[in-house]
Amino acid sequence: MLSVRGIRTAALRLIDRDGLENLSMRRLAQELDVQAASLYSHYRTKEDLLADIANEIMAEVDVSGFESGDWRHGLTVWARSYRAALAAHPNLVPVIAAGPGRREAALRRADAVHGGLVAAGWPARHATMIGASTKYLVVGAAINSFARGFDADVQVYRDRYPNLSQAHRLSEHAAEIDNDSFELALSAFLDGLDRTFAALGHEPGAQHAGGD
Amino acid sequence: MLSVRGIRTAALRLIDRDGLENLSMRRLAQELDVQAASLYSHYRTKEDLLADIANEIMAEVDVSGFESGDWRHGLTVWARSYRAALAAHPNLVPVIAAGPGRREAALRRADAVHGGLVAAGWPARHATMIGASTKYLVVGAAINSFARGFDADVQVYRDRYPNLSQAHRLSEHAAEIDNDSFELALSAFLDGLDRTFAALGHEPGAQHAGGD
DNA sequence: CTCAAAACCGAACAGCGTTAGGTAAGCGAG
DNA sequence: CTCGCTTACCTAACGCTGTTCGGTTTTGAG
Structure with missing residues (x-):
């Protein structure tokens, strides 16, 4: 199952590997074997997610x-x-x-x-x-x-x-x-x-x- | 008629007024009473345009x-x-x-x-x-x-x-x-x-x- | 086992940068 | 004046984006 932490980790891995501009919610979801919409059960926006990672x-x-x-x-x-x-x-x-x-x-x-x-x-x-x-x-x-x-x-x-x-x-x-x-x-x-x-x-x- | 200089100026004005993330080629075109595609006769990409303004x-x-x-x-x-x-x-x-x-x-x-x-x-x-x-x-x-x-x-x-x-x-x-x-x-x-x-x-x- | 809450999905919306192909206007050559 | 070419511009579309809606499935507590 998806977790706030798992999302954060996967997103950071994608950013490190492919660059910030290549991180999209759909790509991130794919990496987690999930649909993009599901991510919004855990983070309100992409911006929130990025802020959390920055934190x-x-x-x-x-x-x-x-x-x-x-x-x-x-x-x-x-x-x-x-x-x-x-x-x-x-x-x-x-x-x-x-x-x-x-x-x-x-x-x-x-x-x-x-x-x-x-x-x-x-x-x-x-x-x-x-x-x-x-x-x-x-x-x-x-x-x-x-x-x-x-x-x-x-x-x-x-x-x-x-x-x-x-x-x-x-x-x-x-x-x-x-x-x-x-x-x-x-x-x-x-x-x-x-x-x-x-x-x-x-x-x-x-x-x-x-x-x- | 459109000019490289006119585009640059209008784009900078929009950025100053509405912020960078609110500059889109469509909005910029609208500001110039033109269709978005026309801008590409003068600038190859949006990135080129921004670089020119930065310059x-x-x-x-x-x-x-x-x-x-x-x-x-x-x-x-x-x-x-x-x-x-x-x-x-x-x-x-x-x-x-x-x-x-x-x-x-x-x-x-x-x-x-x-x-x-x-x-x-x-x-x-x-x-x-x-x-x-x-x-x-x-x-x-x-x-x-x-x-x-x-x-x-x-x-x-x-x-x-x-x-x-x-x-x-x-x-x-x-x-x-x-x-x-x-x-x-x-x-x-x-x-x-x-x-x-x-x-x-x-x-x-x-x-x-x-x-x- | 029941039932509510939470998680997830499919489809869609509006917007994005960009491109292909077509039209219309300007202009130098004949 | 007209031909033909170049350039500017347009319409329409492609594939992508973040995000939302409504419905289904999964989960876990009582």
């Missing part, structure tokens, strides 16, 4: 790094695991990026991040902005990486964009470049935040261990 | 800031005008973000950015990563901002996420928060890059004025 994936994201009271560590752990979760299902990135809407898991995590930053000594307003900024970085990196920006076809680039003469190589090393770019962006961002944190009157590198 | 919008992006030889200035001008171009047509952000593919304008600009960074003294590999990172930030910010992450409905949040008790206010001040978050992220990122630049053996704040 499931976001549950992997790790916000435990803030428990130490070290905001830099917390942000690093959060950002990396966030990115890893998106990277695990590239075809679903557009769905997840398109908006947390009122997804349960996303909200609970946003709350943890915000709370962690405030506990570490950031003003509430900064905490909001830092949470948003980090998300920008992660989501932007995921989209750009998995929407494959550069074409592997050499001919397209040769002689036309002198500074990009190696552009076709980007595809080969795409994963590596993506990762390094993300890490560069993250560490540069955190370094910059360190300065801001110090300017707010905190010892550079200091952390709030407990309450104050 | 047009990306043409607004300003990479002239690198001409000064000041990479920080160049990146700032680029990132801000990039974001402004996306913000001008929020409903189109997913299309633009989904991949430069082989869009002419995007490539020419990527070339200018890369060239500008190298001319300013960055190693080629760093230039690639910095270009990518900046794009992450801009695109991530645009997606998150315009896919409206937080719901204005107060009830959804009250009492459930203690650190987000003000979350419904986020919607009200969304534009302001978005902008501040982006500026925070950008300046923190650039501050961090300054450090990296110095660590590469450059005087902090120094620039290459000419070639070397």
Whole structure:
């Protein structure tokens, strides 16, 4: 018999294998040896189904790094695991990026991040902005990486964009470049935040261990 | 009579007004007092049309800031005008973000950015990563901002996420928060890059004025 | 065993992107 | 002016989509 979980799993498998645009309710039903209409006994709409899957994936994201009271560590752990979760299902990135809407898991995590930053000594307003900024970085990196920006076809680039003469190589090393770019962006961002944190009157590198 | 330009303009107007998912070839044709099939005399597919519109919008992006030889200035001008171009047509952000593919304008600009960074003294590999990172930030910010992450409905949040008790206010001040978050992220990122630049053996704040 | 609830199916609706084939209008060559 | 060609446009249709309706089958509790 069909189950909410079974539908979710099959849908995710299809998305991973054939891409988001090739997931249709009829194809999904076929995969489950069932008629398309039957799916609507378990999910109200296709959108609901996708949101549920997105929720499931976001549950992997790790916000435990803030428990130490070290905001830099917390942000690093959060950002990396966030990115890893998106990277695990590239075809679903557009769905997840398109908006947390009122997804349960996303909200609970946003709350943890915000709370962690405030506990570490950031003003509430900064905490909001830092949470948003980090998300920008992660989501932007995921989209750009998995929407494959550069074409592997050499001919397209040769002689036309002198500074990009190696552009076709980007595809080969795409994963590596993506990762390094993300890490560069993250560490540069955190370094910059360190300065801001110090300017707010905190010892550079200091952390709030407990309450104050 | 129909023209490529007229179609583009009407399509963009519809997207701005009714959203991306409400643009159909039939509706677009209706707007132009024409039958849907006629559009295919001017554009091979809907995807082609969207790519063309995206191209047009990306043409607004300003990479002239690198001409000064000041990479920080160049990146700032680029990132801000990039974001402004996306913000001008929020409903189109997913299309633009989904991949430069082989869009002419995007490539020419990527070339200018890369060239500008190298001319300013960055190693080629760093230039690639910095270009990518900046794009992450801009695109991530645009997606998150315009896919409206937080719901204005107060009830959804009250009492459930203690650190987000003000979350419904986020919607009200969304534009302001978005902008501040982006500026925070950008300046923190650039501050961090300054450090990296110095660590590469450059005087902090120094620039290459000419070639070397 | 009974009976209500839940799950599933077949058929259909309206809409989608796109194509095939036909008509009508514009236009340069003779 | 007319021929013939090109281009723009139209009607009709194909196969697909998400979703709904009404009816049948399956399931599980009392």
